[in-house]
Amino acid sequence: MDTRSLARNFSLIARTPLVTRHSPTVTPMNRASMQLFLPLCVVASLWAIGCAPKSAVTNTSSTTANNTANNTAVVMTPAPAVRSVETFDAVWETVRTQHFDKTLNGVDWESVRVELLPQAESALTQDQARAVLMDMLSRLGQSHFAIIPGQAAERSPTLSTPEEQVAAPVSKHVAQESPSTTITTDVDTITSSDATNTATTPGGPGVCGVDIALVDGEPTVLRVTPNLSGARAGVLVGWKLLSVDGALVSDELRPLREEIARETDHNSTHARQLRVALAVTGNHLLSGDSGEVRRATFEDASGHEQVVTIAFAPSPLGSTKFGNLPPFSIAVDSQIISLPVEGGKPVRIGVLGFNIWMTGASEAIDQAIDTMRSCDGIVIDLRGNPGGVGAMSMGLAGYFLATPESLGSMLGRDSTLEFKASPRKVSAAGKRVRTISKPLAILMDARSASTSEVFAGGMQDLGRARVFGETSAGMALPAQATELPSGDVLLHAVADFVTSKGTRLEGRGVIPDEAVAPSRAALLVGRDGALDAATVWICASTLTARANKAAASANNETVAAPTAIPTAPDTSPR
Incomplete structure (x- = not known):
C-alpha cells in the first residue's frame, strides 16, 4: 500500500511560513518545520458527508508562489494588504460562525482578532500572511484546522477527455469527487498485471509501493507492494531509510524530536501533531510526482548501505480529487x-x-x-x-x-x-x-x-x-474545505x-x-x-x-479440536 503520495500532495507547504504558537515574529518555514504542519493537512481529508467544499468569495484569483524545476527554491509572493486583511477576515468569520462548538473551545476569538489583525495588515508576502492565519488557527488547539496553499490545492494531473477515455478504456484518469458522485474504475485495469505501465496522468501524484513507518523510532520500510518500482529496485521490508536525494533523515527528525522534548503537555494537540509528523516523515521524504525519480539510501539487514533509484509512476488505480483538496493516488x-x-x-x-x-x-x-x-x-x-x-x-x-x-x-x-x-x-x-x-x-x-x-x-x-x-x-x-480570497484553502472542522x-x-x-x-x-x-x-x-x-x-x-459429545494454532504466515514482502 502506498501512502507517501498523500504527503506529497502538500509538498508546497514547505514554501509557507510557520509560527510557533503565540510567536511575535514570522519566519520562513524550513523542511523540518514543515513536518509539524504537514500531518494537520494530510489527516484532514474532507470526510464528512454533506460537507461540500464551498467558496468564501466569488471571482477571486489565486496568488501563488513560483517554484524552480527542482522544487527547492522559494520566490516570495507579494501579498497586497487588502487581500491579506480580506483573507484574515474570511478565516476568522468562517471559524466563528461554523465551528461546531459555539464557545470555540473556550478561546476568546475576539481577542485573537485584535491581537493578530495588525500582523495581517503588515504582511508583505503571501507566506507571512499564511503564518498569521496558522497562528490564529493554532489557538483553537484542535486538529483539522489548516491553510492549504493555493498552489497545492490547484496541483492536478492532466485530465483526459471523454473521447480519450472511450478510445483507451484501460487508461487512468483523475476522478473529481463530490458528495453525490461515485467514481468507478474499469475492472480490467484493477486486475491487469501491467496496469502500472498503462497508467497515464503524468505529473500527477506518483507512487513507488514503499510504505515507510516509524519503527523503533526510525523511518523503516513496513511494506513493499509487489510489481511497483520500489520492489523492482530491490527495496526490502525492514530496511531503514537513511537519506533521499542527499537529505539526511536524521536532519529532518532532529528538530521534531527536540520540540517534542520541550513539550510540557504530551497530550496537547500540538504534541500529537508533532508525533504524527514524526511518523510520516519517511513517507514525506520518499515521495514524488509521476515521472520523478528519487535516489534513496537504506540500511539493510546486515548494516550495509544500499543506494537505490526509485521512479514514481501513476497508481494502477489512478487518482481522485475532492473539491478544493489536491489529488490523491488510490x-x-x-x-x-x-x-x-x-x-x-x-x-x-x-x-x-x-x-x-x-x-x-x-x-x-x-x-x-x-x-x-x-x-x-x-x-x-x-x-x-x-x-x-x-x-x-x-x-x-x-x-x-x-x-x-x-x-x-x-x-x-x-x-x-x-x-x-x-x-x-x-x-x-x-x-x-x-x-x-x-x-x-x-x-x-x-x-x-x-x-x-x-x-x-x-x-x-x-x-x-x-x-x-x-x-x-x-x-x-x-x-470542510473553503476557498479563500487569496486563492488558498481553509480546512476547518465543522463537527465533533x-x-x-x-x-x-x-x-x-x-x-x-x-x-x-x-x-x-x-x-x-x-x-x-x-x-x-x-x-x-x-x-x-x-x-x-x-x-x-x-x-x-455430535449431540453435544466432546470432540477433540486441533489444539495447535497455526504459525502466522511470512508477510514479507507485502
Whole structure:
C-alpha cells in the first residue's frame, strides 16, 4: 500500500511560513518545520458527508508562489494588504460562525482578532500572511484546522477527455469527487498485471509501493507492494531509510524530536501533531510526482548501505480529487493467506488494505471483500490511512453488520448526524449475499486518522471488531474545505465525533485491544507483529468455532479440536 503520495500532495507547504504558537515574529518555514504542519493537512481529508467544499468569495484569483524545476527554491509572493486583511477576515468569520462548538473551545476569538489583525495588515508576502492565519488557527488547539496553499490545492494531473477515455478504456484518469458522485474504475485495469505501465496522468501524484513507518523510532520500510518500482529496485521490508536525494533523515527528525522534548503537555494537540509528523516523515521524504525519480539510501539487514533509484509512476488505480483538496493516488491491496492446521482444514484469512477513504477506491474494495466471503476471518489494514470521505465507513461496516447499527454521531453546532452502517445485501456482481459474520480484525498505527478512526473506533465499541497495533492519531473531526480570497484553502472542522458508546476520538485516538508495536528485527525476518497477532486471534477463534460446531453436531459429545494454532504466515514482502 502506498501512502507517501498523500504527503506529497502538500509538498508546497514547505514554501509557507510557520509560527510557533503565540510567536511575535514570522519566519520562513524550513523542511523540518514543515513536518509539524504537514500531518494537520494530510489527516484532514474532507470526510464528512454533506460537507461540500464551498467558496468564501466569488471571482477571486489565486496568488501563488513560483517554484524552480527542482522544487527547492522559494520566490516570495507579494501579498497586497487588502487581500491579506480580506483573507484574515474570511478565516476568522468562517471559524466563528461554523465551528461546531459555539464557545470555540473556550478561546476568546475576539481577542485573537485584535491581537493578530495588525500582523495581517503588515504582511508583505503571501507566506507571512499564511503564518498569521496558522497562528490564529493554532489557538483553537484542535486538529483539522489548516491553510492549504493555493498552489497545492490547484496541483492536478492532466485530465483526459471523454473521447480519450472511450478510445483507451484501460487508461487512468483523475476522478473529481463530490458528495453525490461515485467514481468507478474499469475492472480490467484493477486486475491487469501491467496496469502500472498503462497508467497515464503524468505529473500527477506518483507512487513507488514503499510504505515507510516509524519503527523503533526510525523511518523503516513496513511494506513493499509487489510489481511497483520500489520492489523492482530491490527495496526490502525492514530496511531503514537513511537519506533521499542527499537529505539526511536524521536532519529532518532532529528538530521534531527536540520540540517534542520541550513539550510540557504530551497530550496537547500540538504534541500529537508533532508525533504524527514524526511518523510520516519517511513517507514525506520518499515521495514524488509521476515521472520523478528519487535516489534513496537504506540500511539493510546486515548494516550495509544500499543506494537505490526509485521512479514514481501513476497508481494502477489512478487518482481522485475532492473539491478544493489536491489529488490523491488510490491504492488497494488484498490477499488471502492459508494457514495449515494439523488434523483439520486450513484457516483462510483475507487481508485488505487501502491508503485513503475516497470513492475512487470503492469498486476495488468491494471486489476484494467479495473474494473473501468464504474466508474464516478478515483483516482490514488501516495503518498509514489518514482518512477521507466519512460516508464510506458506513458502507464498509455494512459488510459486517446485519442491521443498521450506529458507528457513532457527528455533532455539529446545531445538528447531529448518526453514522449508521448500511448492511450489504447484494455483492458487487449483483448477487444476493449474507452479512459476513466471521472474526474481523483492524490494524492501526499513529498515522491512522479521521475516517479510519471513525470506522475502527465505531466497530470496536460495537464489539464487532478487535483492533491491533498502535494507538491512532486522535485527529477525528469532520472538516470542510473553503476557498479563500487569496486563492488558498481553509480546512476547518465543522463537527465533533463520538462513537455509539460516547467515546470521543479527538485527542484520544483508537486504543488497540492488543497493542503491538512494530519491530525492525521482526520485519527483517518477514514478521509483521500486528498482522501476526491478528491472524493468531482469528485462528484461535476459528478453531474454537469449529470445535463448538462439531460438538453440537455430535449431540453435544466432546470432540477433540486441533489444539495447535497455526504459525502466522511470512508477510514479507507485502
